[in-house]
Amino acid sequence: EVQLVESGGGLVQPGGSLRLSCAASGFTFSNFWMHWVRQAPGKGLVWVSGLNGDGSSTLYADSVKGRFSISRDNAKNTVFLQMNSLRGEDTALYYCVTGGNAFSIWGQGTMVSVSS
Amino acid sequence: QAGLTQPPSVSKGLRQTATLTCTGNNNNVGDQGAAWLQQYQGHPPILLSDRSNNRPSGISERLSASRSGNTASLTITGLQPEDEADYYCSAWDRSLNAWVFGGGTKLTVL
Numbered sequence: 001e002v003q004l005v006e007s008g009g010g011l012v013q014p015g016g017s018l019r020l021s022c023a024a025s026g027f028t029f030s031n032f033w034m035h036w037v038r039q040a041p042g043k044g045l046v047w048v049s050g051l052n053g054d055g056s057s058t059l060y061a062d063s064v065k066g067r068f069s070i071s072r073d074n075a076k077n078t079v080f081l082q083m084n085s086l087r088g089e090d091t092a093l094y095y096c097v098t099g100g101n102a103f104s105i106w107g108q109g110t111m112v113s114v115s116s
Numbered sequence: 117q118a119g120l121t122q123p124p125s126v127s128k129g130l131r132q133t134a135t136l137t138c139t140g141n142n143n144n145v146g147d148q149g150a151a152w153l154q155q156y157q158g159h160p161p162i163l164l165s166d167r168s169n170n171r172p173s174g175i176s177e178r179l180s181a182s183r184s185g186n187t188a189s190l191t192i193t194g195l196q197p198e199d200e201a202d203y204y205c206s207a208w209d210r211s212l213n214a215w216v217f218g219g220g221t222k223l224t225v226l
Contacts, residue, residue, distance in 0.1 A: 101167045104172060106162075
């Protein structure tokens with residue numbers, strides 16, 4: 001069964017850091033781009049970052065450039081999102097996502113709350 | 117980053133047909149098309165149609181996607197209560213070098 005399981009969310013103060021993880025199973029992990037998409041409470045979907053199969057190409061939304069860093073460990077079928085200098089507007093449910101020409105496989109998400 | 121434009125809400129009657137739209141530009145929808153996702157409250161999105169307008173297995177044949185220029189459309193025929201959900205479009209934007217989403221359309225089945 002194809003599955004993505006996120007972890008690492010929580011409550012953090014503004015300016016703090018968190019590292020999200022996403023464990024993948026059921027498909028050839030190293031063949032696929034992996035992405036993070038977030039959704040603030042009651043709001044729409046926003047793409048955050050993406051990383052190609054061998055980790056050589058990274059993409060970021062303007063809103064997180066310079067603060068977030070995406071990486072992967074293909075030996076462990078895991079993708080990470082290091083989030084630094086967190087702001088209130090980063091508060092959201094963070095989904096790990098993959099797919100071919102579309103976002104076809106989604107995890108259940110991990111909640112990140114940034115508040116003092 | 118600029119996103120795609122979707123109407124915030126659409127309401128249609130039971131067994132009617134709803135057409136949801138997603139408007140972008142030559143760098144996103146007009147370039148490689150848009151995918152469609154459905155989301156129920158409290159659940160992750162489900163892919164309904166990829167950027168080539170193909171439905172994944174298990175998605176109802178009542179749903180069909182198409183594109184005309186810079187506007188993508190999702191048509192749902194024979195509306196059922198279970199079609200009431202939020203619908204999002206997404207596309208790759210070659211000028212932004214980023215993925216973009218529409219703001220979502222809340223479909224209400226009366």
